[in-house]
Amino acid sequence: MSDESSHSAGTGVRDDGYDDLLDAVEDGSGYYLECANGHGSVPPRRVCPDCGTDDLTETPLPESGEIETYTVTHVATPSFSEDTPYVTAIARFGAVRVTGQIRNIDPDNVEEGLPVELTTARSEAGTERFLGFRPR
Amino acid sequence: MTEVRVAGVGLTEFGEEPSRTGRDLFGAASTEAFADADVPRADIESVRYGNFMGELSERQGHQGPLMAEAAGVRAPSTRYESACASSGAALRSAVKDIRNNEEDVILVGGAERMTNLGTAGATEALAIAADELWEVRSGMTFPGAYALMAKAYFDEYGGDRTDLAHVAVKNHDHAMGNEHAQYQRRIDVSDVLEAPPVSEPLGLYDSCPISDGASALVLVSDEYAEENGVDAPVAITGTGQGGDDMALQDRKYLARTPASNRAAEEAYADAGIGPDDVDFAEVHDCFTIAEVLALESLGFYEVGEGIGAARRGETTAEGDVPVNLSGGLKAKGHPVGATGTSQVAEITELLRGDHVNSDAVADAEVGLAHNAGGTVASCLVHVMEVVA
Numbered sequence: 001m002s003d004e005s006s007h008s009a010g011t012g013v014r015d016d017g018y019d020d021l022l023d024a025v026e027d028g029s030g031y032y033l034e035c036a037n038g039h040g041s042v043p044p045r046r047v048c049p050d051c052g053t054d055d056l057t058e059t060p061l062p063e064s065g066e067i068e069t070y071t072v073t074h075v076a077t078p079s080f081s082e083d084t085p086y087v088t089a090i091a092r093f094g095a096v097r098v099t100g101q102i103r104n105i106d107p108d109n110v111e112e113g114l115p116v117e118l119t120t121a122r123s124e125a126g127t128e129r130f131l132g133f134r135p136r
Numbered sequence: 137m138t139e140v141r142v143a144g145v146g147l148t149e150f151g152e153e154p155s156r157t158g159r160d161l162f163g164a165a166s167t168e169a170f171a172d173a174d175v176p177r178a179d180i181e182s183v184r185y186g187n188f189m190g191e192l193s194e195r196q197g198h199q200g201p202l203m204a205e206a207a208g209v210r211a212p213s214t215r216y217e218s219a220c221a222s223s224g225a226a227l228r229s230a231v232k233d234i235r236n237n238e239e240d241v242i243l244v245g246g247a248e249r250m251t252n253l254g255t256a257g258a259t260e261a262l263a264i265a266a267d268e269l270w271e272v273r274s275g276m277t278f279p280g281a282y283a284l285m286a287k288a289y290f291d292e293y294g295g296d297r298t299d300l301a302h303v304a305v306k307n308h309d310h311a312m313g314n315e316h317a318q319y320q321r322r323i324d325v326s327d328v329l330e331a332p333p334v335s336e337p338l339g340l341y342d343s344c345p346i347s348d349g350a351s352a353l354v355l356v357s358d359e360y361a362e363e364n365g366v367d368a369p370v371a372i373t374g375t376g377q378g379g380d381d382m383a384l385q386d387r388k389y390l391a392r393t394p395a396s397n398r399a400a401e402e403a404y405a406d407a408g409i410g411p412d413d414v415d416f417a418e419v420h421d422c423f424t425i426a427e428v429l430a431l432e433s434l435g436f437y438e439v440g441e442g443i444g445a446a447r448r449g450e451t452t453a454e455g456d457v458p459v460n461l462s463g464g465l466k467a468k469g470h471p472v473g474a475t476g477t478s479q480v481a482e483i484t485e486l487l488r489g490d491h492v493n494s495d496a497v498a499d500a501e502v503g504l505a506h507n508a509g510g511t512v513a514s515c516l517v518h519v520m521e522v523v524a
Contacts, residue, residue: 076259078257
């Protein structure tokens with residue numbers, strides 16, 4: 001449990017769908033999956049979790065979202081032991097919410113409703129790439 | 137319909153015993169359950185065993201047959217995994233098969249070895265109950281997930297850390313004298329508020345401990361109990377299960393747990409009762425906010441009103457509906473795979489009158505067990521009644 005690549009998925013192999021979206025976010029073209037009935041979800045998905053339709057379209061995410069809830073984590077897993085304290089948040093971007101970290105910010109400056117844009121981030125240990133939020 | 141009776145219960149002391157193997161823990165709990173039940177091991181037709189992190193803590197998969205062997209039982213055995221609701225899920229399968237007249241005598245329980253991983257290792261192992269891509273990879277820990285829910289609750293419905301502190305104080309009070317509890321020590325509100333933060337707004341004393349332990353139940357049909365003269369006055373009269381999206385981000389509400397609502401509604405209908413008929417409950421308080429969310433989903437409180445229940449004294453041993461008279465996960469401990477059937481063991485003793493806190497519910501006839509997995513993407517509710 002204590003090895004350096006201890007993240008359970010720390011194989012270095014891409015996760016189709018998830019990494020494709022993170023690549024798109026880095027290109028400034030983040031998207032969500034919109035089904036034929038208007039439900040939003042995030043990849044990887046074969047079918048809409050709300051209605052089961054497989055008619056899913058990659059639809060651009062709004063440039064700006066807002067923080068709905070957040071926490072400042074002090075006790076971390078080994079992968080984030082060098083990052084504490086850090087801010088994990090859930091933000092709404094139109095039809096979907098996503099989970100990510102707001103890095104390079106004083107936790108006291110985070111609040112519900114804070115406008116943010118999407119980015120990607122890595123932990124200090126650098127093993128995994130994940131979604132980040134940047135205040136707008 | 138065939139009735140499911142609890143013939144015997146067994147629990148290890150929950151606590152820090154890093155060198156004890158899972159098989160030793162379950163061997164001890166099941167031995168106690170057989171002694172309590174006075175049912176021969178040879179009559180067991182199957183074993184249903186709950187465990188969550190055995191691959192990580194003991195590098196051990198395929199634990200079903202291993203645990204039957206540890207219990208001294210020669211019967212087919214299956215492991216159930218549903219995060220912290222693993223043994224609740226095992227229990228439901230047993231209840232259904234006894235009712236269906238598939239089997240008459242089943243050993244059901246669970247065990248978890250956790251403290252050998254240390255705090256960081258156990259934190260990592262617990263995190264896999266969340267969505268790996270969307271939550272764990274972003275550094276969301278298990279306390280972090282409940283912290284996100286607590287913050288959302290405060291923003292949506294009000295309440296504060298002091299309200300939550302009263303949940304912890306109450307459950308520590310209840311654990312006094314429970315020989316199975318990890319913490320048998322009173323705390324006060326300032327202890328909770330001044331404890332180091334884990335994931336804000338939750339601190340160390342808002343969180344259940346990391347625990348080693350096991351629990352076991354011998355369940356029998358009412359026909360078997362009658363034919364064999366088994367004294368089993370407590371029945372499981374209602375079972376319900378609910379599910380939800382795995383990741384918090386995908387749910388309609390961040391501070392509600394509809395999987396618990398669904399499990400409760402199903403269990404109430406199954407038992408032919410409603411929330412007003414419940415005399416006391418054991419609920420899944422892995423964090424103080426989790427008890428609040430459970431009280432609301434179980435129908436004891438309206439949404440947004442459960443937060444003040446402990447502070448007002450309504451869920452204490454002296455209150456209208458005592459909650460977590462065992463000490464709950466918070467003070468009794470939370471060896472995750474053992475928790476669901478541990479709650480049922482405690483309720484059995486409370487209803488039989490041989491629990492240290494039985495006097496608090498001397499006239500009680502109905503108890504409820506609420507066992508949740510992850511951030512309540514899984515939930516099992518069982519209703520228990522005195523029937524003989």
